[in-house]
Amino acid sequence: MSVAQETPSQPQIQRHTPVPRNGRWSGFRHLLGARMLELAREKEVVFWVFVFPLLLALGLGFAFRNKPADRTTIAILASPNAAHIQELIQSSAQKNAIHAEIVDDAQAAKGLRLGKYDLIVDPVSADKVQYHYDPARPESVQSHVEVDGALQAAAGRKDVLATSVIVSSEPGSRYIDFLIPGLLGMNLMNSGMWGIGFALVDMRQRKLLKRFVATPMRRTDFLMALASSRLILMVIEVGLLLGFGILMFHMRVLGSFFTIVLIGALGAISFGGLGLLTASRAQKIESVSGLINIVMMPMWILSGVFFSYERFPATAQTFIKLLPLTALNDALRATILEGSSLVSQTGRISVLVIWGAISFFLALRWFRWT
């Protein structure tokens, strides 16, 4: 039996095998696919866009978590009466809210300075105490009121008015609730500016833009693919950060996911436009990096990412509210935390739209492909 006859012949590669004609959107689809693959394979992008914001939320969320407000640590200066004061506190109704340590003067002073103690109690004599604290520290003021109340009651004071308190610690008013929408806004700005601005200049420097325009590729397809990749990433960013907030910090999201994504899209497009503008002429990635940082830096500080811009003077706030990141952060907060609708925030939405429109208009006039 001949082996050679049994072996199937190698498939011959035909020259110029007819390929189905490419349709109108073939270029767009491939550009978008290629962009998504590139992003997924770029470890730095995955880290900065997805992991970093979560780490930031985790770190800041724990550092600034609401401490059990019902516990204050105080120092009692070592003296013959110190033990008596300690007993009084132990016998008071607030004994679980006050942790008292008997220490010497130097230790007490140091502890107060470092924030270990909120208050120093100096038992001057059997029936006289002196408090030391800094009235600029809210927790010290509170501690003073609490400790004084406990000591007076334990020593025999009778309250003349009957009062009671109902405690409320609502998700929605904590620092983490403030922080997560801010981080989301900042993340949309970062990835919009870098993902569009930096990416374009990098491609220009590598002569890849020139190579692309040497083909029949539609330039609008190219820009649309870039914008679409941003929008897809945006949805993932929003979902991840909100999901993280809900799971880790029991954050309550009042607005609809659809409205949040719509605002996210507006932010992503608006900052994409700014990114396009910064990239319209720059030939070197070094120069566009500088430009992007100059644009973003003021907004990190002013636009209420980590702390409220209410802390700035009123005159500055009018200007701050015109910044795109402020508008985005405010809109995200109002929607996520309060469930505000889009129509109720036309002011912020207009700020975003105007920034986006002006950026795109100028960018497309100035943009260089080579």
Added chain:
Amino acid sequence: MPAAVECRDLRKTYDGKVEAVRGLSLAIQPGECFGLLGPNGAGKTTTIEILEGLLEPTSGEVSILGRSWKTNARELREYIGISLQETRLSEKLTVRETIELFASFYTQPRSTDEVLSALQLNEKSDALVGKLSGGQKQRLAVATALVASPKVLFLDEPTTGLDPQSRRQLWDIIRAFQGEGGTVLLTTHYMDEAERLCDRLAIVDHGQIIAEGTPADLIERLGGHHVVEFALSGNGHLDNATWQSLPSVDSVRNEDGVICLNVREPHRTIPALLEKVDQQSAQLERLNTRQASLEDVFVNLTGRHLRED
């Protein structure tokens, strides 16, 4: 049939100062492989990018396949394939993905598999571009041009920096394309490349064509097909006119003490040369003869070598 590539009196001045191209005209016929040969900064890239419609000339006319960039840009883009002097393709895409991306821009591209095998990139089809060798990257660059199924192929220094084997591989690919009726315009500063690959070539210097023709033509025009090179020691210091007067010598040049004679019939020149050296009681330090090359053409025309390295 219109010329595949034609331009008349091209001029390009960068920023109103640098005159990169100064009145350059050429016509390339369909099926021809045409080379632009010239030293660094001669204006080759500027010229080829104007012809590719990527750069606006300061003045002059360009027509590709009888059409103009001003009125038929989209159509022309479908007909031409380009490899730029320096493009860094996305490192995070694979070879196949890159070719498919470029194919997607054309209405009727060649199949990716066919291009992969034509360029011997089959084995590397799933490798990331960032992991390719220089020669493989260069072949991929040509693949992105060939996937267009172009009528005209523009290659700007396709083999610069490649090892001899990779260069020969690319030459084969270019010849195969030409063999199927394609037209090629390439730039190079390698003599051997121009000599072996090009049907016709133009030598460009300072933005102008200083000689044009087939490689054989150009060497023919030099006068002698042969070069006799020798050096003398001792007191034998003779001027060029002495050597010019030897039989069958066409031209003489002196390169740092080495005398080069362009000679038609070495068997007539060399005995006379030896006799002359003897008369002057000088000693020959070395003597060799070789076929004239394009390098000699260039040096004869400009007094400089093509590559100063």
